[in-house]
Amino acid sequence: MSNPVIRGVFSLAKTACEVMRRCRTLEPNIGNTGSTHKLPTGVFMSTQDKAKGFPLPSSVKVVPGTEAAQAAYPYHIQFAPEDDQKFWFYNSMHFPEPMHAFDMVTAEAAYCALGAANTRVHCLPTTLGIDHRIINGRVYIGGNGVTDPAEIERRTVEFQKRAFYYYENWETLYAQWKVKMLKLIDDARALPSPTLPEFEPLEHVHAGRGVASNHDLLVTYQKTLEGYFRMWHHHFEFLLLGYGAYLVFFGFCKKAFPEITDQTIARMVAGIEAEIFRPDEELRGLARRAVELNVDHHFKEGLSADAVLASLSEGGPAGKQWLDSLAKARDPWFNINVGDGFYHYHRGWNDDLSMPFAALPDYMQQVRDGKSLHRDIGKLQEERVQLIADYRELLNSDEERAAYDQMIGLAHRVFPYVEGHKFYCEHWYTNLFFNKIREYGALLSKAGFFPEEADVFNLTHYELESAIIDLMNAWSSGSPPRGPSYWPPIVAQRKAAVAQWAKHDSPPALGPIPDVIDDPAIVMLWGITRESLDNWLTSGDEKNSHEVRGFAASMGVVEGTARIVKSVDEISRLQRGDILVCQVTNPTWAPIFQRISAAVSDIGGSMSHAAIVAREYGLPAVVGTGNATSKIKDGQRIRVDGGRGVVTLL
Amino acid sequence: MGGKGGSLGELTRAGIEVPPGFVVCTAAFDRFIDALEQRAPVRSRIEVLDSQDLDAIGVVSRELRARIEAESMPDELQREILQAHARLAVAGVAPIVAVRSSATTEDATDASFAGLQDTFLWVMQPEDVLARIRSCWASLYSVESVSYRRKQNFPEAGVAMAVVVQVMVDARTAGVMFTRSPTTGDKSVITIEGAWGLGSAVVGGEVTPDRWVVGKITGEIPVRDISDKAIRHAPAPGGGIVDVDVEPDQRKAACLSDDELLALRAVGRKVERHYGRAQDIEWAIDRHSGRVMLLQSRPETVWSNKDAAPVVTPKADPRMHVMSIFGGIK
Numbered sequence: 012m013s014n015p016v017i018r019g020v021f022s023l024a025k026t027a028c029e030v031m032r033r034c035r036t037l038e039p040n041i042g043n044t045g046s047t048h049k050l051p052t053g054v055f056m057s058t059q060d061k062a063k064g065f066p067l068p069s070s071v072k073v074v075p076g077t078e079a080a081q082a083a084y085p086y087h088i089q090f091a092p093e094d095d096q097k098f099w100f101y102n103s104m105h106f107p108e109p110m111h112a113f114d115m116v117t118a119e120a121a122y123c124a125l126g127a128a129n130t131r132v133h134c135l136p137t138t139l140g141i142d143h144r145i146i147n148g149r150v151y152i153g154g155n156g157v158t159d160p161a162e163i164e165r166r167t168v169e170f171q172k173r174a175f176y177y178y179e180n181w182e183t184l185y186a187q188w189k190v191k192m193l194k195l196i197d198d199a200r201a202l203p204s205p206t207l208p209e210f211e212p213l214e215h216v217h218a219g220r221g222v223a224s225n226h227d228l229l230v231t232y233q234k235t236l237e238g239y240f241r242m243w244h245h246h247f248e249f250l251l252l253g254y255g256a257y258l259v260f261f262g263f264c265k266k267a268f269p270e271i272t273d274q275t276i277a278r279m280v281a282g283i284e285a286e287i288f289r290p291d292e293e294l295r296g297l298a299r300r301a302v303e304l305n306v307d308h309h310f311k312e313g314l315s316a317d318a319v320l321a322s323l324s325e326g327g328p329a330g331k332q333w334l335d336s337l338a339k340a341r342d343p344w345f346n347i348n349v350g351d352g353f354y355h356y357h358r359g360w361n362d363d364l365s366m367p368f369a370a371l372p373d374y375m376q377q378v379r380d381g382k383s384l385h386r387d388i389g390k391l392q393e394e395r396v397q398l399i400a401d402y403r404e405l406l407n408s409d410e411e412r413a414a415y416d417q418m419i420g421l422a423h424r425v426f427p428y429v430e431g432h433k434f435y436c437e438h439w440y441t442n443l444f445f446n447k448i449r450e451y452g453a454l455l456s457k458a459g460f461f462p463e464e465a466d467v468f469n470l471t472h473y474e475l476e477s478a479i480i481d482l483m484n485a486w487s488s489g490s491p492p493r494g495p496s497y498w499p500p501i502v503a504q505r506k507a508a509v510a511q512w513a514k515h516d517s518p519p520a521l522g523p524i525p526d527v528i529d530d531p532a533i534v535m536l537w538g539i540t541r542e543s544l545d546n547w548l549t550s551g552d553e554k555n556s557h558e559v560r561g562f563a564a565s566m567g568v569v570e571g572t573a574r575i576v577k578s579v580d581e582i583s584r585l586q587r588g589d590i591l592v593c594q595v596t597n598p599t600w601a602p603i604f605q606r607i608s609a610a611v612s613d614i615g616g617s618m619s620h621a622a623i624v625a626r627e628y629g630l631p632a633v634v635g636t637g638n639a640t641s642k643i644k645d646g647q648r649i650r651v652d653g654g655r656g657v658v659t660l661l
Numbered sequence: 662m663g664g665k666g667g668s669l670g671e672l673t674r675a676g677i678e679v680p681p682g683f684v685v686c687t688a689a690f691d692r693f694i695d696a697l698e699q700r701a702p703v704r705s706r707i708e709v710l711d712s713q714d715l716d717a718i719g720v721v722s723r724e725l726r727a728r729i730e731a732e733s734m735p736d737e738l739q740r741e742i743l744q745a746h747a748r749l750a751v752a753g754v755a756p757i758v759a760v761r762s763s764a765t766t767e768d769a770t771d772a773s774f775a776g777l778q779d780t781f782l783w784v785m786q787p788e789d790v791l792a793r794i795r796s797c798w799a800s801l802y803s804v805e806s807v808s809y810r811r812k813q814n815f816p817e818a819g820v821a822m823a824v825v826v827q828v829m830v831d832a833r834t835a836g837v838m839f840t841r842s843p844t845t846g847d848k849s850v851i852t853i854e855g856a857w858g859l860g861s862a863v864v865g866g867e868v869t870p871d872r873w874v875v876g877k878i879t880g881e882i883p884v885r886d887i888s889d890k891a892i893r894h895a896p897a898p899g900g901g902i903v904d905v906d907v908e909p910d911q912r913k914a915a916c917l918s919d920d921e922l923l924a925l926r927a928v929g930r931k932v933e934r935h936y937g938r939a940q941d942i943e944w945a946i947d948r949h950s951g952r953v954m955l956l957q958s959r960p961e962t963v964w965s966n967k968d969a970a971p972v973v974t975p976k977a978d979p980r981m982h983v984m985s986i987f988g989g990i991k
Contacts, residue, residue, distance in 0.1 A: 136988050167988055174987070178980045255986040262985070266972040269845035270874055272883045401878040405848045413975035418982055531986055566881045654883040 065520040065548070067095040074147050074515055079501075080508030083112050083471060084145050088119075094144065099151040100520040102143075103637075104614050105353050107594055109148025109512035112505055113448065113468040113475065116239065117353040117441075118143050118150050124243035129251060130155075133177070134169035138530045148512035151521060156530040174252050181424050185249065188428070192245055192435045199238050199443040202231050205454050205479075207486050225483035232479050235447045236472060239440075246436040253425035255531070260422040263415065267406060272563065272654075274626060279399050280422045283391045286434040290347050290360065291624070293340040294367055295384035298374030300336050304329040307375040313583075316364035343439055352437030355449075355468045359442040366603075369582050373605045451479065458482055459495035461502045469505040470498070520544060559643065561611070561636030563656035564622035569609040569631045570661065575645040590651055592639050604628045609651040611639045611658050625653070633658050672955060675935045677928060679955050682758065682827030683745040685794055689738055690821050693798065697732055704817035707802075712811035715804065722804045729799040734791060742794065742826075743787055749828055756828050757896070758784050760793035762800060763823040782861055783829055785900040790826060797824045830954045831896065832945035834916040835860030836870050839961060840877070840929045841939040846964035848939065851875045851929045855916050857907055858893025860943055860956065867904070868892055871916050875926045882922060887915050921946060924953045932958050939965060 068090040073081045081089075106118065126140020139155040157163055177184060205228050215224075257280060264276045301307040306329050309322045323330040341361055349366060350357025360367050377384060399419060406412050452467030455478060461467070470478060478494050485492035524544055574589040576582060582603055585591060590609040604610070610625050610632040625632035631653030633639075639658060643649060648661040673679045697703055706721050734742075749756035761780040779800040781793040800806065801822050810820065836855030841848045854863060854870040862868045868891065874884035889912050897903040917925070925944060932940050932955065939961035945954050976982060 163988075167984075170987060174983070175978075175980050178983070252983075255983045258986050259982045263973050268847050268849040270842050270847040270850045270883070272876070272879075272881060275876065275879050275881070398878065402849060405878075407969050408971055410974055411971045414971070414973040414982075417975055417979035418973070421979055421982065563883065566883065568885070652885070654881070654885065 064524050065098075065522060066518050068099060068144070068146070068151075068521045069095050071146055071518065071521065074508075074511050077147065077508035077511050080112075080505045081146065083474070083501075083505065084115060085119075085471065085473065088115070088143055088145050090144050090146055090151075095522060097142075097153050098520065098522045098525050099144065099153040101517050102150045102152050103517075103519070105351060106150040107614055108354065109509045110145065110150060111355065111468045111509055112471045114353065114355055115145060115150075116236075116472045118145075119472075120240045120243040121246070122152070123240065124247045125251075127244065128247040132248075133174045133252065134166045135174075135251065135531065136163045136166040136170050138533075141533075147515060147517060148509055149517040153522075154530040154533040177249065177252050178256065178421065178424070181249075181428075185428050188245065188248060189435075192242075192440075195238055195242060195245065196435070196440055196443065199235070199440065199447070202234060202447060203227065204450050205231055207454070207482070223487075225486045228479055228483055229476075231447075232451065232476060235444060239444045242436055242440045242444075246432060249425070249428045250432065253429040256421045256425040257429060260418040263418050264402075267411065267415075268402065271402075274563075274565065274622075275398070275402075278395065278626075279402070279419065280426050282427055282430050283386075283388055283395065285427070285430040287430060288386070289434075290344045290367075292386065293344045294370055295374055297333075297336060297340055298371055299378050299384060301333055301371070302375055302378040304333050306330050306333050307379070310368070310372045310375060312372055316368040319368060320364075346439040346442050347434065348438055348442055352433075352441040355445045355465070359438070362442065362446065366582065370603055370605070377605070448475070451475065455479075455482065455494065458485075458492055460492070460498045462499070466502045466506075469502045524548075557660045559611070559633075559636045559639050559658040559660070561633040561639070561656050561658070562622075563652075563654055564634040565610075565625035565630060565632040565653045567609070567629070567631035567654065568650065568652045570648065570650045571608045573611075573643045573645065573647045573649045574607075575640050575643065577640065590649060592643050592649075594640050604630060609653065610634075611636060611643070611649075611651060613637055613640050672932065672935070672958060675931070677931055677935075677955050678952060680828040680830050681749055682825055683749070684763070685742060685824040685826065687821035687823045689742075690798055690823065692735060692738060693729075693732070696735060697728060701728075703728075704820075707807060707810070707817050710807065710811055712808050715808065718804050718807050718811070722802050722807055725802040726799040729802065730792075730795055732795070734795070739791060742791065746787055746790055746826060749826075755785070755787070757900075758790060758826050759829050760784050760790060760797060761825050761827070762797040763825050780861075782859065782894075782902050783896040783900050789900060794824045794826070798822055827956075829896075830945040830956065831948045832859050833857070833948040833951075834921075835943070835945035835956075836863045836916075838925055838929050838942045838944055839939070840933040840942070841961060841964055842874070843961075843963065846967065846969070849877050851877050851926050853917070853922060853925055855944075856888075856890045856893065857911060857916050858895050858905070859902060860894075860945055861902060862892065862894040862904075864943065867894070873917070873922055875922055877926065877930060880923055880926060882919065885915070887913060889913050890916065917946070921953065928953055928955055936960065 069092060071090070105121075110118070122141050122143050129135045130139040137157050139157060142153050142155065144151045144153075157166065207224055207228065211223050260280065261276055264271050264279075298307075301310065306323060306326055309319055309326060309330065311319075314322075320334070323334055326333075345360035345364075345367065348357045348359040349363075374384060403412055403415055406415055448467060449464055452464040455467060456462060456464050460478060460482075461469070467475065478498065481492045481494050528544075569590065571588055571590045572586070573592045574585050575592045576585065577594060585603060585606055587606050588608045589606075590611060591603070591607045592611045594613045604624050605628065607630065609630055612632075612634045613636055614634070622632055622634050631651045633651055633653055633656050636642075636658065643658070643660060650659040650661060652659070670684070694703055703725060706725065710718050710721060712718075733739075746756065746758070749758065759780065759782050779797055781796065784790055784793050801820065810817070834855050834857055836853065837860070838851060838853045840851050842850050842852055844852075851874070853873045853875060856863050856868045856870040863870045869888040871888055871890070872884070872886040873882055875882050890907050891912060892904045893907050894902045895905040928944065929940065929942060932942060936958075940958045941961050942958045943956040945956055946952070947954055973982070
């Protein structure tokens with residue numbers, strides 16, 4: 012494998028392209044002999060590399076004082092002695108921060124569904140699923156490759172019966188998927204808010220309902236969890252097949268045009284009307300509407316979203332009209348959250364309007380300045396067609412052109428799913444899910460189980476069920492629940508543990524170094540290659556302490572003041588012309604791109620949303636740096652070279 | 662007409678901005694050598710040489726070069742050249758020219774023969790132009806040229822040299838450009854190298870040029886390597902070239918703007934389209950007009966001669982392509 016530029020660990024759900032680019036060569040290493048010996052997991056370990064390997068899982072100690080919080084995670088995701096035999100890496104792409112106890116459900120459900128799709132549904136020939144473990148709040152994962160040639164052959168037959176059916180009937184199945192997904196969303200929206208009346212409502216009694224409200228408490232919780240696990244199954248129904256088809260085209264381009272940029276390949280494949288653009292487009296529409304209706308003066312810099320809303324609702328018919336437009340845009344397009352769907356505190360726009368409202372005044376100014384905020388879809392489409400034709404013409408032979416047509420055809424076929432699913436899964440559904448859990452948090456905190464609604468996320472989903480049952484029983488028996496005396500110290504302890512863990516760095520990987528990473532899921536989804544591991548091992552060298560490297564996401568060179576923005580609350584700190592330095596790149600942040608001069612992120616690839624938006628705005632961007640937010644100081648002058656993926660600290 | 666001369670004429674006709682000039686055709690060379698042959702043999706002296714016998718080549722080379730430099734041109738030829746030179750004058754100001762060889766064997770796709778003949782820059786006086794043309798002709802009999810021809814077994818009768826006399830561009834920045842990547846052969850990028858001053862510093866390797874990779878189709882500039890350019894070539898007061906130290910604040914500054922890079926890309930694409938194949942181009946940015954001038958263009962030879970196997974061949978079932986990812990096959 013000859014991929015030189017991996018750093019950090021990458022997203023499964025993020026996007027295909029960022030991953031694909033790392034897979035220039037996906038060379039199999041079946042039957043590898045030489046100085047390697049085979050481990051049960053299909054990971055090869057070279058004898059000479061033992062000296063400079065990663066720490067073994069068993070050598071990683073739980074941060075003192077957090078043992079009880081660590082023990083709260085389920086037994087089956089705690090590291091065990093036999094895990095020392097296997098290679099693990101820290102999934103800092105999806106889980107860059109320590110996990111609260113409840114939030115681990117995101118890993119549990121995702122890996123459960125990913126593995127089912129790979130191992131049992133599509134039967135990927137060379138890989139099974141992914142194991143996950145947690146220590147000090149950090150999620151480590153390890154793949155299960157298939158290396159026995161006979162088994163690969165057997166699975167290949169199955170794979171072609173299954174996956175090829177999907178490729179053949181992609182549009183039909185994807186249309187069906189959307190129906191299924193929207194039904195799931197409707198079901199989740201229809202779930203009642205958990206409440207316990209003092210007396211059962213009379214109409215329930217007269218209707219002969221036969222179950223009491225405390226039963227609904229459990230049923231709604233179980234349905235909430237069931238829907239969430241189901242959502243992840245839907246999520247992985249197409250995902251790897253989609254990534255794989257895109258990767259084929261990506262790999263071809265990299266061979267035929269060795270110096271082609273990832274952005275260009277992305278532009279050839281990416282959709283123009285994809286769901287990811289919609290929230291920002293809605294926002295631009297709202298800005299235009301506000302100017303049209305002459306209500307834009309209500310948006311004063313520094314005014315809270317609530318204050319603006321109040322001022323508008325008293326702003327006569329025009330204000331009301333704008334509020335109607337807002338309501339329309341919000342459902343569903345404000346159902347995007349400010350993260351990637353793995354943390355309860357990454358709230359959606361609908362739950363916290365401060366992000367979209369922070370962007371509105373700038374958009375309105377642009378409208379007043381006569382700028383068109385409209386994306387010319389027709390023109391973008393023409394450009395894409397031309398781009399594809401121009402590259403096609405450069406190929407060496409008609410034979411190559413025929414293969415190119417086949418591969419880009421396949422990539423175009425799968426891409427609407429690859430781009431579109433996140434809005435429905437990681438954003439819309441995930442917001443509904445966490446909000447429902449919050450409702451339980453409110454109910455339990457009112458019953459004295461813990462001080463605040465959000466404290467509920469310090470219970471695992473198993474524990475939450477027992478707390479709900481505690482409350483159900485108490486409502487039944489008339490005795491006080493046990494929770495109020497049981498949970499408060501535990502919740503306090505776990506909150507302290509998460510804060511502790513956040514201060515501790517975690518090794519990027521654990522266990523014996525594999526000679527080769529030949530598991531397509533790991534390479535595709537996380538971009539992990541042998542080279543990336545070597546980079547991690549040497550990343551301690553401080554050779555280039557004035558430089559931060561990442562993926563070249565959007566062309567251009569800009570110098571400016573770095574502004575480290577760790578959460579949405581800090582967005583107002585961005586001055587016009589600042590360079591945004593953030594952990595996660597995310598579609599929610601799109602509107603603030605009009606205010607900044609460049610973007611740098613810890614996590615993300617060239618097809619991550621911020622990269623796409625940066626290109627739309629023509630801003631330089633370097634993403635997936637791994638450590639920009641810790642290495643760069645707030646207010647420091649930096650130079651961002653988005654074409655080379657280099658940030659220089661000046 | 663030799664390689665460079667022919668190419669430049671074509672480019673001018675194709676609407677690409679090339680500094681004005683004229684070509685002293687191979688017929689002039691033939692007339693000159695014929696006159697020389699009448700006094701004493703020239704070509705037959707070469708044809709008997711052994712390519713390995715550098716001593717013998719050295720002796721013959723010195724003798725022939727001295728004869729060529731000393732021989733005056735036939736009157737009519739001299740008159741024609743001086744007239745053509747005078748026509749290059751702008752507003753009565755005598756032109757400053759480059760005199761460069763354009764051998765028939767040079768710049769051919771099959772043999773990258775560049776650089777074996779001499780180029781004379783910033784030639785100011787008409788009589789110097791005549792002398793430099795003779796020097797070009799003489800360079801055809803240098804030890805390197807002769808031993809190269811003997812090795813390749815080129816018949817001497819087919820050897821001739823045209824000489825290009827072209828108005829010098831007083832270059833602010835100059836360099837070379839390849840319309841496919843010299844390192845990977847990628848046809849979708851243009852590689853541009855440039856440095857301050859005249860391009861001879863870049864071509865001669867006397868300065869590490871700035872280097873850019875520009876997307877041929879997209880116009881994006883993914884690679885920008887700005888180097889420390891300590892010297893530049895500048896015109897010497899009496900003609901010729903001198904090394905000048907680059908001002909400290911300019912040494913590490915990019916010698917081309919993005920707009921200029923894109924203008925060069927446009928020229929490169931035009932030239933490539935005109936010839937239907939990848940080109941190796943010398944260019945300059947005029948210090949006064951700021952315009953991109955093309956000094957010469959020849960076919961790229963390294964990658965063009967490699968037969969690339971198809972990256973991937975089409976499959977009866979397009980879905981089979983995914984097996985390269987999922988099936989663990991290459």
